Every structure is written in C-alpha cells, then in structure tokens.
Amino acid sequence: MAVSANRLELLQIADAVAREKSIPVRIVLDSMEDAIQKAARSRYGSETEVRAEINSRTGEIKLQRLLQVVDDLENPSVQIHVDDARLKNPAAQVGDMIAEPLPPMDFGRIAAQSAKQVIVQKVREAERDRQYDEFKDKIGEIINGAVKRIEYGNIIVDLGKGEAIVRRDELIPRESFRTGDRVRAYVYDVRREQRGPQVFLSRTHPQFMAKLFAQEVPEIYDNIIEVKSVARDPGSRAKIAVFSRDSSVDPVGACVGMRGSRVQAVVQELQGEKIDIIPWSNDAATFIVNALQPAEVSKVVLDEDAGRIDVVVPDDQLSLAIGRRGQNVRLASQLTGWDIDILTDAEESERRQKEFQERTQLFMGALDVDETVAQLLATEGFSTIEELAYVDPEEIAGIEGFDEETAAEIQNRAQSHLAAIEAQLDDERKSLGVEDALLEVDGVTMPMLVAFGKDGIKTLEDLAGCATDDLVGWTERKNGETIKHDGSLKGIELSRVEAEGIIMAARLKAGWIDALPEPTETDDAEQGE
Numbered sequence: 001m002a003v004s005a006n007r008l009e010l011l012q013i014a015d016a017v018a019r020e021k022s023i024p025v026r027i028v029l030d031s032m033e034d035a036i037q038k039a040a041r042s043r044y045g046s047e048t049e050v051r052a053e054i055n056s057r058t059g060e061i062k063l064q065r066l067l068q069v070v071d072d073l074e075n076p077s078v079q080i081h082v083d084d085a086r087l088k089n090p091a092a093q094v095g096d097m098i099a100e101p102l103p104p105m106d107f108g109r110i111a112a113q114s115a116k117q118v119i120v121q122k123v124r125e126a127e128r129d130r131q132y133d134e135f136k137d138k139i140g141e142i143i144n145g146a147v148k149r150i151e152y153g154n155i156i157v158d159l160g161k162g163e164a165i166v167r168r169d170e171l172i173p174r175e176s177f178r179t180g181d182r183v184r185a186y187v188y189d190v191r192r193e194q195r196g197p198q199v200f201l202s203r204t205h206p207q208f209m210a211k212l213f214a215q216e217v218p219e220i221y222d223n224i225i226e227v228k229s230v231a232r233d234p235g236s237r238a239k240i241a242v243f244s245r246d247s248s249v250d251p252v253g254a255c256v257g258m259r260g261s262r263v264q265a266v267v268q269e270l271q272g273e274k275i276d277i278i279p280w281s282n283d284a285a286t287f288i289v290n291a292l293q294p295a296e297v298s299k300v301v302l303d304e305d306a307g308r309i310d311v312v313v314p315d316d317q318l319s320l321a322i323g324r325r326g327q328n329v330r331l332a333s334q335l336t337g338w339d340i341d342i343l344t345d346a347e348e349s350e351r352r353q354k355e356f357q358e359r360t361q362l363f364m365g366a367l368d369v370d371e372t373v374a375q376l377l378a379t380e381g382f383s384t385i386e387e388l389a390y391v392d393p394e395e396i397a398g399i400e401g402f403d404e405e406t407a408a409e410i411q412n413r414a415q416s417h418l419a420a421i422e423a424q425l426d427d428e429r430k431s432l433g434v435e436d437a438l439l440e441v442d443g444v445t446m447p448m449l450v451a452f453g454k455d456g457i458k459t460l461e462d463l464a465g466c467a468t469d470d471l472v473g474w475t476e477r478k479n480g481e482t483i484k485h486d487g488s489l490k491g492i493e494l495s496r497v498e499a500e501g502i503i504m505a506a507r508l509k510a511g512w513i514d515a516l517p518e519p520t521e522t523d524d525a526e527q528g529e
Contacts, residue, residue: 017123029054029128036061040102043276049078051099063102063378069094131162132197136190142211143201147181157183164199171205172271173235184269186211203270206230209238212269216262218253220242228280231334233327238273239291239335243280252277278335284309291332295321298345308339312521315338359383366417367410376401377410389414422446434458442505447492463506470497 014032015103018025020140036052040063049066067080069092080100085092092098145157146166153168155177166185179181185201186208202208209229225244232238242251255277256263263275276294281287285300288309313321321342322329333340343351356378363374366385380399384389388396389411396407425446432453437460438444457463472494473487489499507513 005352018095019449023127026056026206028123030057031123031126035065045174050102064099065102067100069096069098107116107360123491128192128196132190132192133396135159135162135187135197135199137192138187139210140204140207141187142208142215143187144182144184147177147179147183149179150177155183157185159199162197162199162261164201166201166203170200170204173237175203175235175271183301204232204234206232206238209240209266209275210274212266213240213255213262216257216265217255219251220247224249225251225254225281229335229337231331232273233331237276237327237331238270238277239278241278241287241291241335243279252279252299271276276331284336284338288332288336288338291335292321292328292340295328297321299348310341310343310348312343312345315344315346318342318344363388367413369410369413385417387415389418427448429453432458435460437509438506441509443498443502445492448489448494448502449490451492457488460506460510463503464510466503466506466510468496468499468503472496 003205009248014025014028033054036054040050040052041048051064052065053062053064054060055062057119066078067085068078069082069085071094073081074080080098081282082092082094083097088098088100093362122328126302143159143164145159147285148156148158148163151157152331153171155168155171156165157164164185164187166183170185185203186205188202188205188207189200191198191200196314207230207371209232210230213227215219217225220227225242226239228243230238230240241254242255244251263277267273267275278287278290278293281290283305284348285302287295288300290313291314292311295313295317297311297313297317300311301312303309311321320328323331329340335521350492356375359378359382360371360374362385363369363377364371364384365375367388377388378394382391391411393404393407393411395485396402396410397404425511429446432450434449434453435458438449438452441460441463452458452463457466466488469485469487471487471489473485473490475484487499504513508515
C-alpha cells in the first residue's frame with residue numbers, strides 16, 4: 001500500500017472494517033495511523049518521532065517528523081537548533097516540539113506487511129474491548145444463543161456478536177444439545193483473557209430460575225413481587241421464596257399462574273425440575289416452617305447465636321421433611337440460610353430428658369446438693385452455674401420449697417465453684433504464656449485467655465492483629481454444602497459483634513487506634529457460594 005493510495009478507497013476500507021467488527025471508524029483510522037507511523041520509522045530511522053494523520057472526511061494522509069528544540073544540536077534526526085526552529089516558528093522556545101512535514105512515501109513489501117499486522121492487532125484489540133464492554137453489562141441476565149459446537153461436553157454458544165461457553169457442570173443433568181439448537185442461559189461471569197473476553201453461562205445457577213420467573217410473572221418484573229432466595233438441585237427439585245409488596249397480591253398464586261401456566265413454563269425450560277414456591281416471612285421460624293413444605297412441623301427451636309435451628313415433626317412426617325437423600329431439608333437450609341436439624345417428637349423428648357439429666361448432674365457436682373434440689377433448679381430453667389451465681393436471689397427464693405437463706409447458700413456455693421475454676425484457668429493461662437495485659441482488655445474472660453493461649457494468641461499485639469473470623473470462625477458454601485471453619489474461641493458463646501468489640505479494645509489498648517468506633521452490626525451470613 002502506498003501513502004498516495006486512493007483517498008476514497010482508504011475511507012471505504014476503514015468504514016467496512018468498522019461495520020464488520022462493530023467498532024467506531026475512528027479506532028480503525030487510528031490503527032492505520034499507527035501502522036503508517038511504524039512503516040515511516042523503518043524508512044527514516046527507528047529513533048525518528050513520526051506522526052501520521054488521516055483526515056476522516058477527505059482521507060488525506062499527512063506525515064510529519066517531530067523535532068525537539070535545543071540550543072546545542074547533537075542528533076539532527078530528533079532535534080533542531082533553536083535558531084532554525086525560529087525560522088519556522090518565531091515563538092519557538094528550547095524544549096518545544098516542532099513538526100516538520102515529510103514527503104509522501106511508498107511502502108516496501110516488508111513495511112506494508114508490518115503495517116498490516118499493526119492494523120489487524122489494533123482492530124482485534126478494539127473488537128475485544130467492545131465485546132467485553134457489551135457483555136460485562138449483561139452479567140445477571142438471561143441471554144439467548146445458538147449452539148455453535150460442543151467440545152468435551154462443554155457447549156460453545158454463538159451470541160451473534162461473540163461467543164460464550166456453558167461448561168458441562170453448568171448444564172442441567174441429562175439434558176443434551178446439538179449444533180444449531182437454541183439455548184437460554186444465565187450470564188454469571190465475563191472475564192478478560194488473552195484470547196479475548198470469555199462469557200460464562202449457566203443453566204444450573206439459582207438465579208437462572210429466578211430470572212425465568214421474572215420473564216413469566218409480570219408482577220416480579222414490575223417489582224410488586226420480590227424473589228427473596230432460591231435453592232436448586234438442578235434437574236430434580238427447587239425451592240423459591242417470594243414476597244409481595246402489595247398485600248392484595250398473593251405471591252404464590254401469581255407465580256403459579258392460571259392453572260399453573262406460569263410455573264409450568266419455567267418447569268419445561270428446566271427439564272421438568274419440580275419447583276416449590278414458598279411464601280417468604282421476616283420471622284425466621286415461620287419461614288423455615290414454610291420452606292419445609294410439604295412436611296408438617298410440630299415445633300421450632302431457634303438458636304440465633306449458633307445460626308442453627310431444630311425442627312420437630314411428627315413421627316409420620318420425618319421422611320417427608322428430610323426428603324429423598326436429604327433433599328428437602330438440604331434445599332430448605334439453602335433457601336433460609338439456617339442449618340436445620342430435623343427431630344421427631346420422640347427424639348426431641350429424649351433429648352430434653354437428656355439435657356435435664358445433664359443439668360441435674362452439673363448442679364449436684366458443682367453445688368454439692370442432693371438430686372431433688374438439683375432437679376428443682378433445672379426444672380425452673382437454670383442451665384449454668386453462672387446463672388445461679390449472679391441471678392437476683394429472689395428468683396431462687398421463689399422456687400417452691402426454697403427460702404432466702406437457701407437461695408443465699410446456693411449462690412455462695414455457685415460463686416465459690418466459679419472462683420475455683422477461675423483460679424484453675426488462670427494457672428493454665430500462665431503456663432501457656434499468655435501475658436497479663438490481655439486480662440485488662442474489655443470483654444475478655446479467663447476461658448477466652450486459655451483458648452487464646454492454645455491457639456498461639458499470647459500478647460496484646462497478637463489479639464489486636466486478629467480479624468473477627470479468627471476468633472469466632474466463619475462458614476462458606478461449596479457445591480451446595482455449608483462448611484464451617486472454627487475460630488480460636490470454638491465452644492465459647494460469642495457473637496461477631498462482641499468479637500469485633502474485643503479486637504477493637506485490644507487495638508485501643510495497644511495504641512493502634514486513638515478511639516473506639518461506634519459498634520456496627522456485622523452480618524453473620526455465609527460467605528461464598
């Protein structure tokens with residue numbers, strides 16, 4: 001190609017390339033300018049600073065050489081003396097750049113090939129940027145395409161302006177596609193990679209089902225009904241929790257549709273996956289009871305600190321509540337975010353009896369009382385020695401058969417027992433090498449100090465450098481299973497807010513911070529999915 005090539009043809013080529021690659025014409029012209037500059041440098045010397053400009057209206061190409069104005073000329077290829085520069089521009093100063101026109105030139109074969117490579121590379125980069133910018137905004141949406149080819153079970157989908165991949169583990173089990181089939185999937189990730197942007201699709205993602213419902217149910221699209229959470233066992237069964245912002249609209253009925261038309265459309269797309277539509281509730285216990293449908297629930301026992309819930313069902317409902325291979329309770333757990341234990345009435349009664357016996361034995365051993373007194377204390381709801389030691393004496397004296405003198409004696413024995421344990425723990429703390437300064441941190445107890453020592457937290461700086469997860473642990477979800485990681489204070493009841501307060505108090509005492517920030521509620525939700 002020569003610089004003197006037909007100007008109109010040059011613009012037509014740039015316009016055709018821009019249309020084919022769906023990129024701006026200016027980007028193509030810029031790549032041509034870069035190519036011309038590279039070829040010109042091979043002609044005039046690689047150190048020569050050449051600038052090429054293509055007029056986007058006329059197609060005229062202008063070549064210039066940039067020279068730096070200096071008062072001591074050393075290299076005429078890149079410099080010009082200030083006196084010569086002022087002949088061209090009277091206002092030229094040392095350090096300025098002067099543009100000197102270059103004559104038109106013909107490219108040799110090698111230079112033309114090099115220019116072509118530059119143009120191809122620049123256009124390819126622009127096309128990749130365009131594809132990435134287009135698809136990154138579609139993360140979280142459903143996209144349609146045609147199966148282009150199948151590689152090792154993975155499906156390559158033609159999206160028109162690019163390609164996407166549905167990995168075989170993101171396909172619903174037992175479904176198969178052939179080349180040319182239409183496919184709908186959920187865009188869950190778009191990444192920049194060396195070979196171009198990679199668009200990852202899924203048909204097993206929980207949000208794929210949520211988006212399908214949004215397409216079928218106008219009330220969801222209009223934000224009258226909100227999809228709160230989704231749990232799926234792809235190809236088998238799913239649960240979706242919905243909530244209506246309008247009290248006159250039934251969220252479950254709206255999602256089911258007339259004669260089940262709406263839910264059936266989603267079921268057909270998901271290869272017959274059975275879907276339970278659950279009414280969402282702000283009350284955790286009510287929500288969990290709904291999530292375990294169709295099983296009937298007798299009682300719910302909530303443990304918010306442990307993030308755990310015990311659900312008691314009649315004996316004849318146990319298999320229904322658990323589901324085949326634990327599917328029903330597993331999906332309910334994923335839907336609600338709670339660890340759910342299913343018990344029958346008989347098992348729950350047996351466990352309560354066992355806990356009662358354990359508390360009775362605890363009180364008999366710690367307080368040196370007979371079984372009848374210990375049983376009375378356990379029956380009244382006392383579960384720990386600490387409760388007895390620091391509760392209002394009147395609560396103990398109010399137990400039938402007790403008086404103020406008895407209550408005072410029980411409290412004295414409870415406090416003496418705790419003091420003995422405290423002394424024993426203090427000796428263990430010292431033997432583990434935990435420094436005394438940790439005793440002065442607000443919120444830290446002696447059992448915590450022993451736990452710290454066993455986990456290598458022995459100085460104020462050690463504790464100040466901890467994160468909340470280091471103390472109380474954390475949970476994450478992998479492949480639909482909840483994995484719990486223990487912290488240093490395993491077995492000690494402590495909320496995340498309390499753990500954060502202890503760490504901040506340690507940092508204050510260590511001089512890392514000047515003042516404690518206002519306490520904030522941290523979310524104890526599971527991390528990762």
